[in-house]
Amino acid sequence: MHFRQDFCLRVKPAKPCYCSLSAMSRVSLTFLWEIPARTVPVFSVFIPFFGCPRRCVFCSQHDQTGQQAVPLDEILARAAAGLRSRRTQGRPPAELAFYGGTFTALAPRDLDACLDMADSLRRDGCITRFRCSTRPDCLDAALLARLRRHGCRTVELGIQSFSDTALQAAERHYSGRQAAGACRLVRDAGLALGVQLLPGMPGHEPEDFLADVRRALALGADMLRFYPCLVLAGTELARRWQQGLYTPWPLPLTLSLLARGWLDARRAGVPVIRMGLAPEPGMEAALLAGPADRNLGGRVLGRALWLHVCACLLRARGEEAARSEVRAAALLDALLADGEVPGGLPRARALYLPRACQGFFRGPGDELGRAWAALGITRRALVWTAGQAACLHLDA
Template sequence: MRWRRFPHPETKPRGPQTWPVFLPFAGCPHRCVFCGQDRQTGQGVRPLEQMHAALQRDLEQEEQRRPRRSLELALFGGTFTALPAPWPERFLELAARHRATGLIRRVRCSTRPDTVAPDRLAALRDMGLDVVELGIQSFNDQALLASGRGYTAAQALQGCRNVREAGLDLGVQLMPGLPGDLPGIFQNDVEQTVRLAPQGVRLYPCVVIDKTPLAQTWQKGGYRPWSLTRTRQELALALGALFRACIPILRVGLHPEPALLDALLDGPWHPALGQMVRSLALFDHVRTMALPLGDGPKLLRYPQRFSGEIMGHRAELRRCWQRAGVTLRSWRGRDFIVFHP
């Protein structure tokens, strides 16, 4: 009997629990055609003074918890490096006070790749910034132009280099299915991301949100989002590439905020998209690992804790395994084992 043993292919992110703080539209030079941050996050636009005060209050309350957690403060939703002075400094000073007590271990922000000048990054790093996630969306000039991003693919690449050269960890956010999309653009974006080797990737398929410029284009028939089927297939290929490169996947799809669901007009959103995509990517990985064993029926022993991922959302992959001639058996071990009688 021939057999192969291998671990789950996904590299899990390491670090403390994330404490997300959303700053919708704060610091953004303009509004991109697809953007509905207030609906995506469930957080309305508020003055920075109010958001800073709320964070200060929440962190002080967290200091009183016993046992107390260790956290990564994540400042999302706006363009952090372009916030008006002195707000980046004030948020980082607040984080530094709680880093001194051990509550905060790392600080992360999201921003645009055209707002990360080397001297600016160096100053923020010295104040305690650890990770910069760049909302790249695409490395394709056509998609960037059609989406109103306001920068080029060359600027996106330079932004990534600037983050690395500043000694900061790099995160990359991609948005497949943008206006201006053509077959192959997203997979090229994934290949470019793999070459950059970031410390984490988020994948947010483009959807149509009410009261955005993209919604107006969609209503006139000028934009057609990806189908859920195509999204699953494209993202599964992307996850396979990220698995092989040992790059952690931080998020797949938008969070199911009630405000988002109320405003969603069209596009490949599903509450179980992450599970669907991971299941399909794992299915492809297992089949690839089994190829050297030759043709014919096989037995897969998989760790019990991955039962949901193996079977897929609502057991949708059961027939796929049957058609592939693979019999499934769970076990309490850590690895996957494929047997060929």
């Protein structure tokens, strides 16, 4: 059982402000880099494998959650005690979150126990609502309506991908069409929709991930999670990897694609609330291969910010929006791969950024320093500010 506050950093779409060239000697582009307020803490309860119809090829939930097999009654009792203790300490009500397993496929007795606990905790002011995660092929309208009556306000779907090829290769036993239908069911039930994606899963191509993000956003996702596929000991995926039948995505490719997916979500105003699995000791010991990084989220955010600034510069120079984003990604990949500065890079006069960006702006070991300098953003050209507004100044 864990207590964790999920959070995200996101860019809030804002109409760029262009100053007249005739009026000024430079052009200013203004956008917002917003940090959403953490209004309600999330109290996470992990129920590994409970309700799962089968074990997925990539899944090792005991290692991923740091929990070994424990009876459900004991898990719920500990969670209830923890939430009531928070209440007696005067702490604000939390949102209860059931993660792991397949919540909507729990045995009737187990589902009743979870809903009864949620009802009791809501009546006593310990929680405001609850959320759950489940598979897209294990829900229907009647069940979603029941969850809503008991205080559920968010359902996160472990979609993994909308690609039929990837879903078949990973033996998920549902189609992309079924996954999309499940998203619509959640939205039609009046519940917030979370979509969990697994970039790099078997049969998954880089373009599939970006298509998955766009599909999730088009279906009305309220939040996204990106969990790059890892090879963990004891899984079917580990057997395939050991036999040369599966190759995980390299970390540089994963970082690049997640940054682009994060920016797609940003444009839609949808937060990415998690990137990468939490670094539980058991998971780290079981990790055999794959793009694991303790600072995955921060490294993705640093790249996303660079891509956004570079694309702004390219658009100010007259490039079409979609082309500017693709070109910015190619430029950053080239800079990080060999350190050579490509010709024709746009350059800025100065960049004003919120202080909240300081933790990831340059990346660990100053890995993005050369890339920022290539855009003209040296330490002298960078100004840290209060608030959430960012301003990019260009030479006219």
